[in-house]
Amino acid sequence: MDSFKAFRIHSPAGGDDARVETISLNDLSEGEVVIRGEYSSINYKDALAGTGAGRILRSYPLVGGVDIAGTVAESADPRFSTGDRVVVCGCGLSETRDGGFAQFARVPADAVNLLPAELDTRTAMGIGTAGFTAALAIHRMEHNGQHPGLGPIAVNGATGGVGSLAVDMFSGLGYEVTAMTSKATAQDYLQGLGASQVMNLKTTDFGQRPLEKAVWGGAVDSLGGDILGWLTRTVRPGGNIASIGLAAGVELKTTVMPFILRGVNLLGINSVDVAPAERAEVWARIASDLRPRHLDAIATREVSLAELPAQLPAYIEGTVTGRTIVCLQ
Ligand SMILES: NC(=O)c1ccc[n+]([C@@H]2O[C@H](COP(=O)([O-])OP(=O)(O)OC[C@H]3O[C@@H](n4cnc5c(N)ncnc54)[C@H](OP(=O)(O)O)[C@@H]3O)[C@@H](O)[C@H]2O)c1
Structure with missing residues (x-):
């Protein structure tokens, strides 16, 4: 030492x-x-x-x-x-x-x-902050009423750390997951983690209207910017969007329409300042029902x-x- x-x-x-x-x-x-x-x-x-x-x-x-x-x-x-x-x-x-x-x-x-006894230190760091944050997002979304019946979960930055673990954890819980990526070659990887669909963000038309067709039951956003704006306009009534990251931008352009007409919830996720008791709850879930498969x-x-x-x-x-x-x- x-x-x-x-x-x-x-x-x-x-x-x-x-x-x-x-x-x-x-x-x-x-x-x-x-x-x-x-x-x-x-x-x-x-x-x-x-x-x-x-x-x-x-x-x-x-x-x-x-x-x-x-x-x-x-x-x-x-x-x-x-x-x-x-x-x-x-x-x-x-x-x-x-x-x-x-x-x-x-x-x-x-x-x-x-x-938790079920996790060794190497497994814990395979999961790490990325997986802890994905799990915290799921935990908070479910507390706010998210359930598989609301519809598919959109996960962007899907080949990244947060994205990969969110795809794995959500699909393990029985949610349908649409993985969104900018990598053209990621289809097999993301389907292997449990994604039902893989969308290429490079060829996606985000539209312009304050409300687009509502397709997602909820979303996990690692990117911010235009993609997060589009998610607010395409999540179904009562769905939750976990805002986690800024890999594509820090701006958010949207209107109040998704929030006041569809009751869409935008949940800010900050993994740094989580109270010890909730941190322990999330690690216990990572070792059990959210354990990445x-x-x-x-x-x-x-x-x-x-x-x-x-x-x-x-x-x-x-x-x-x-x-x-x-x-x-
Ligand atoms: N709020 C919190 O507490 C918290 C905790 C952890 C992480 N984060 C944030 O969450 C984000 C993801 O973290 P991570 O550790 O998962 O990162 P990561 O492993 O580097 O993954 C990020 C993924 O985002 C996509 N991406 C990266 N740059 C992009 C760009 N310029 N435009 C569009 N897509 C881009 C890529 O996925 P595809 O190629 O598949 O699209 C990349 O694999 C970061 O912004 C990070 O700071 C926040």
Whole structure:
């Protein structure tokens, strides 16, 4: 524990200012729990922070990585004991405090979840923030009345981390899923995860009217921009849209018509600031009814900390399919 490897980001420029180096526990943000990291994973936000394509960190330097799973090395909080298998997703990792791309992390006890017995640390990071966010979206949508009878669920950015896991989890629950992608070659992959239909977003006409034909029972949106606007105009009465990401844009152009005439619900999903009790509920569902059935097809890549930086640009280019696990030891 005296010294260990970490991927540290030194400035908003990313690039050469983000690199693997040797640090010690004293270099890390304060916290009651020290975790010996076994695995982390790459999320879009990590690519924004590590390449400098987006400003994620609030102070510098910080260790990158919004996720970590491992075992407790020491804890000043009685809820955790040495050797407990734990997971941390979001909670300010690689934003306001040092993150998970390191062999050790030091975090506040409130950020830590015990891993359900059914999940090992590698599986937890195959799922990671992307899968936690997909599961949180499903959890919140269902609390707000979503059910398979409302109609098919539209999932965009479908070959990405959130998208792939949302397709897998929703179809596992018995929903019909339409996967939306910009990749022409993704049909077999997405049908293999459980999608009933695959739509190519590059050839989709989004129309202009305030209300288009209502086809979707609900939607999971990782993209924002015109595509999210179109979803508001095409979701059926009472359906829910989980707004998760901004991979295609931060703007949302729509009217109030879908909301006041169809009762469409736009649910904002923020996986970073979830109360500990709800986080535990969502992890318990990930280990049971939401457990991805095709994780081996989704999380196909495993890289070391040294190999991590070279992986990041492809996320910004939108060319990645599925998830990448980072082996920390
Ligand atoms: N709200 C939260 O708490 C939360 C949590 C996790 C992630 N997110 C956000 O959710 C989004 C997805 O995250 P992720 O980790 O799943 O990312 P990812 O693995 O990189 O997947 C993003 C997918 O979006 C599509 N895409 C990327 N760039 C695009 C572009 N310019 N135009 C259209 N489509 C594009 C691609 O899918 P196709 O080629 O299949 O279309 C890509 O695979 C990101 O914006 C991320 O910041 C938010």
